[in-house]
Amino acid sequence: MSARAIFRPVLIAAVLCATSACGSAAKKSRVGDTVLTASSASGFQLRPYGEKALPNGLKILYVEDNSLPYVSFSLLLKTGSSSDPAAFPGLSLLVAETLDKGAAKRSALDVADDLGRIGADFSASVTADASTVTGSSLSMHADRLLSIFSEAVMEPTFSEAEIARARRQILAAIQRRVDNADALADTAWADHLFGNHPYARPPLGTSRSVQSVKRKNVIQHYLRHYRPNNAILAVTGKLSPELVAKVERTFSAWDAREIPAVRYPAFPKIDKIQIRLVDNPALVQAQIRLGHKGIKRQNDDFIALRVANTILGGAFASRLMDRVRKELGLTYGISSGFDARLDFGPFEISTFTKNESAGQAIAEILKVVETFRKGGATDEEVKRAKGYLKGVFPTAIETAEKFAYNLLMLRLYGIPDSYLTNYLRDLDRVSTSDVNRVIQQYIDPANMKALVYSSSKAVLPQLQPLGIVEVKKAADFQ
Amino acid sequence: MSFISKTRPVAALAAAVSTVVSLAVVVLAVAAGGPPARAQGKPAAGSGAAPGGDISSQIRFPVEKYALPNGLVVILTEDHSAPIVSYQTWFRVGSKDEEPGYTGIAHLFEHMMFKGAKRYTGEQFDTVLQANGATNNAFTSYDYTGYYENLPSSKLELVIDIESDRMENLQVTDANLRSERDVVKEERRYRVDNNPHGMLNEVLYGAAFRVHPYRWPVIGYMADLDNINLAKSVEFYRQFYAPNNAIIVVSGDFKSAEAKRLIEKYYGKIPRQEIKRRARPAEPPVHSPRAQFVSKDVQNTTFAISYHTPKAGTDESYALDLLANIMGRGASSRLHKRLVYKDQIASGVRSYNHAKQDSGLFTFVVSLKPGADFNRAQRAVYGEIWRPRNRPVTEAELEMAKNQTMKDYVDGLKTVQGRAEALAINETLLGDHTRLFSDLDRYNSVTAEQVRAVAQKYLAPEKSVLAVLRPGRAGARETQPGDNR
Structure with a gap:
């Protein structure tokens, strides 16, 4: 959640394994009583995987990989920061952060030592739509990892002292975010773009919410959302029948409960160019975000939009990169993307430039997008973007863990796995006119919001000619 | 921090923080093709037993190394489990080879390597790779500069053509240098001037080293970036970008015989050059805090x-x-x-x-x-x-x-x-x-x-x-x- 790559992969890519070696592995095999099957279509085969549902509703995915001696558990909960209560943004993260700070009979230090002793890694993360808890170790320690991992997920202690500790850690992180220009800009951007929509809520929370949250809120949130019928577990690596049996036995003890549905309000309307400037006099470089409403992940134009975005700013050779970096030297990195979510996610363009050129950069970006919308993409660009997306597809599912991650995301968003098997075929079918239709439909440079995190003194006069500017202080996001 | 890349941070590269050079490293157990041999036996879980003697044998994978007559070192490792290849070209040159007053030239030059050569112009470089489904990037550190492409198996010859072209025929122009210098200055603002951790790292290295070139930042000082001119850039290229100063590693889904033939075809005629390195003074020990x-x-x-x-x-x-x-x-x-x-x-x-x-x-x-x-x-x-x-x-x-x-x-x-x-x-x-x-x-x-x-x-x-x-x-x-x- 800290720094992000300048190129942010926006859409979930898929994966495959196409060669003869893979073909032989693709014959059916089993782990426990689950058959691993390799799906195939369009001339390539996915790595074999199996799926099982326990009576309590937990879905388990198995992706076997014997190439290296490791095992990894990844538990996805269909609850993210957008499910945080309005009064307690940050609650999902506080819960996730505290899972391994004492569970069952182990204290927080016991968990750290027991994981450390076997060289295991444990982490938890929260996005707008989901929380993910991951544990991995060498396969010879799989049993011990499973015990610790399952206790953290099913029997966390949530002691008063550990919640207080986590609260202080998160408060420090919120305050320090002011110095991480990228991260603060992302936070302020979500707030500006989404207004009262839950996607505006910062996963870290706010100082006020984190200070006021009580142990009972933590426990209540946990009990409400950490349920087998709200979760998918991916088990990856060297899978022995004993391990599989133990996984299923262990997680069968988890009790199901009805999960409250999330309702999303309408996306706030955007009128012309609405700029918010967040002032930090210490900054020498301006962080810039621009964009508007994007798409839901369930959208038939998903792949065509992906092609369109690759041409605009989704890869190194793109319109935005060509103009803003290569021709003008205004930035080191610029990218665009549709972050497709359960509800409408953002369409955003992200870059940074020295304070003196902040206004120029925004004006140039808007020009590039206007030209793109007016003139559309060329056949040559479409062909190139498709070649690129086709070529990077195998890398996105190269490892068993990356493949499992894709399967988890597809389940989160209710997309069938045939997305992966049909991906290359569907990509091939995208025409230039499809691309130009989606550009018209989903990209609108006349009505956008912009966020600038910089020194107000240095950039405000440059921004005023571009649209209505509202100024806030960095401290407003602490 | 010590790694500077063309388009995005490469913090994950363990090399940046590791030690023996390899902490980040890896290995596969099997020869090309099928799944690796199963681990033998069951290791004693935990308790006292020396951890992982068994692991060491499970992470081995076959590698072939050879050199062309012009000194180019080539390392090949086949693995056919996914239809992709990683093609890496590393030069033994980094910020430690720079001279005072021109700090940052190794990294700025890394950017220039994307600006076009003889068979592929700067514009073609990215568009051709992109159209063929390859991703690419580069990084510069204190001791080395690396370039890589990740590509579909079928595009190996294309990438070898492109990489050998820029090793031999790079075209450096003043206009390119000027626009890329601006890009790098933005990169410096992003990584150092606007970034407390980057700044601390710069201060630390400046304090820890007083005579050795490790004392200056890989990305260089702002004033020095302005100092670097066309002549200096061309000189830097001639000095360090030669086959006998490079290592190529090919990993993934390819046939070694074919890779060898192509590497000989495209790199074989690039002449060896004398690499004249500046003497680097040894850093005296720290005697007082x-x-x-x-x-x-x-x-x-x-x-x-x-x-x-x-x-x-x-x-x-x-x-x-x-x-x-x-x-x-x-x-x-x-x-x-x-x-x-x-x-x-x-x-x-x-x-x-x-x-x-x-x-x-x-x-x-x-x-x-x-x-x-x-x-x-x-x-x-x-x-x-x-x-x-x-x-x-x-x-x-x-x-x-x-x-x-x-x-x-x-x-x-x-x-x-x-x-x-x-x-x-x-x-x-x-x-x-x-x-x-x-x-x-x-x-x-x-x-x-x-x-x-x-x-x-x-x-x-x-x-x-x-x-x-x-x-x-x-x-x-x-x-x-x-x-x-």
């Missing part, structure tokens, strides 16, 4: 404490890596428990031994919580640094460090790119890619007494270098001699 304080408009104090250690690949590096792990890797480490968990004065802490070609630096980095007392934190860290020098670490701690090291190795070897990088960094820094395969056994043979011995030898109070970035009026910089504990 150093401290550098910088004030900036930031929310909290961040500080680093460093000690000089041996260069990459020495026997002592293994013990130093394990010591770094015990002191500051993750929630089970000593410093985390003390500063983050118990005292709750730090948001994060880590330690690592970054062994470079000419020397190493063992570093503790502590991010304090806003308002936390720096002097208290400093005392706590020096107290923790003192302990392993006096009393050996426990067997449980040592086993933990070895297990974590093995885990990091395995994680690093999962992708074709990870395997290629692991081989490349060992070959570039140590001239021996096979170090990758012997490292785990060497880690496993380290004893608690050896860890105590390196702590005693290198982490001595009088040899410490302290760098502090603290909240205050921006711009103030002061050096404080004398005792800083």
Whole structure:
């Protein structure tokens, strides 16, 4: 959640394994009583995987990989920061952060030592739509990892002292975010773009919410959302029948409960160019975000939009990169993307430039997008973007863990796995006119919001000619 | 921090922080084709048994190395489990080869390598690779500069054509240099001037090194970037971009015979050049503690404490890596428990031994919580640094460090790119890619007494270098001699 790559992969890519070696592995095999099957279509085969549902509703995915001696558990909960209560943004993260700070009979230090002793890694993360808890170790320690991992997920202690500790850690992180220009800009951007929509809520929370949250809120949130019928577990690596049996036995003890549905309000309307400037006099470089409403992940134009975005700013050779970096030297990195979510996610363009050129950069970006919308993409660009997306597809599912991650995301968003098997075929079918239709439909440079995190003194006069500017202080996001 | 890349941060490259050069490394067990041989037997889980002798054998994979008559070193490792190839070209040149007044030229030049050669113009370079489904990037460090493409198996010849073209025929123009210089200056603002951690790193290296070129930042100083002209760039290219100064690693789904034929075809005629390196003065040992304080408009104090250690690949590096792990890797480490968990004065802490070609630096980095007392934190860290020098670490701690090291190795070897990088960094820094395969056994043979011995030898109070970035009026910089504990 800290720094992000300048190129942010926006859409979930898929994966495959196409060669003869893979073909032989693709014959059916089993782990426990689950058959691993390799799906195939369009001339390539996915790595074999199996799926099982326990009576309590937990879905388990198995992706076997014997190439290296490791095992990894990844538990996805269909609850993210957008499910945080309005009064307690940050609650999902506080819960996730505290899972391994004492569970069952182990204290927080016991968990750290027991994981450390076997060289295991444990982490938890929260996005707008989901929380993910991951544990991995060498396969010879799989049993011990499973015990610790399952206790953290099913029997966390949530002691008063550990919640207080986590609260202080998160408060420090919120305050320090002011110095991480990228991260603060992302936070302020979500707030500006989404207004009262839950996607505006910062996963870290706010100082006020984190200070006021009580142990009972933590426990209540946990009990409400950490349920087998709200979760998918991916088990990856060297899978022995004993391990599989133990996984299923262990997680069968988890009790199901009805999960409250999330309702999303309408996306706030955007009128012309609405700029918010967040002032930090210490900054020498301006962080810039621009964009508007994007798409839901369930959208038939998903792949065509992906092609369109690759041409605009989704890869190194793109319109935005060509103009803003290569021709003008205004930035080191610029990218665009549709972050497709359960509800409408953002369409955003992200870059940074020295304070003196902040206004120029925004004006140039808007020009590039206007030209793109007016003139559309060329056949040559479409062909190139498709070649690129086709070529990077195998890398996105190269490892068993990356493949499992894709399967988890597809389940989160209710997309069938045939997305992966049909991906290359569907990509091939995208025409230039499809691309130009989606550009018209989903990209609108006349009505956008912009966020600038910089020194107000240095950039405000440059921004005023571009649209209505509202100024806030960095401290407003602490 | 020490890695600077063309388009995006490559922080994940373990090389940036690792030590023996390979912590990040990886390996696959099998020959090309089918799944790797199964691990033999069941390792005794836990308890006392030397961790992972078994792992060492499970991470081996076949590698072939040879050289062309012009000196180009080639390393091939086939793995057909996914239809992709990682193609890496590493040059033995980094910021340590720069001259004062022109710092940052190695990295700026890395950017120039994307601006076009004879068969492929700058515009074609990215569009052709993109149309063919390849991703590419590059990175520059103190000791080396690397370029890579990840590509569909069927595009190997195209990438070899493009890479050999820019090794031999790069066209450097003034216009390109000017626009790319602006890009790099934005990169510097992003990584250093607008970034407390980048700034602390710059201050630390400036304090730890006084004569060796490691004293300046890989990205260079702003004023020096303005200094670099066309003639200097061309000279830099002629000086260092030659086949006998390069290593190519090909990893993934290809046939070795075919790769060899293509590499001979495209690189065979590129002439060898004499590589004239500037003499690099040896850094004299630190005899009395150093401290550098910088004030900036930031929310909290961040500080680093460093000690000089041996260069990459020495026997002592293994013990130093394990010591770094015990002191500051993750929630089970000593410093985390003390500063983050118990005292709750730090948001994060880590330690690592970054062994470079000419020397190493063992570093503790502590991010304090806003308002936390720096002097208290400093005392706590020096107290923790003192302990392993006096009393050996426990067997449980040592086993933990070895297990974590093995885990990091395995994680690093999962992708074709990870395997290629692991081989490349060992070959570039140590001239021996096979170090990758012997490292785990060497880690496993380290004893608690050896860890105590390196702590005693290198982490001595009088040899410490302290760098502090603290909240205050921006711009103030002061050096404080004398005792800083």
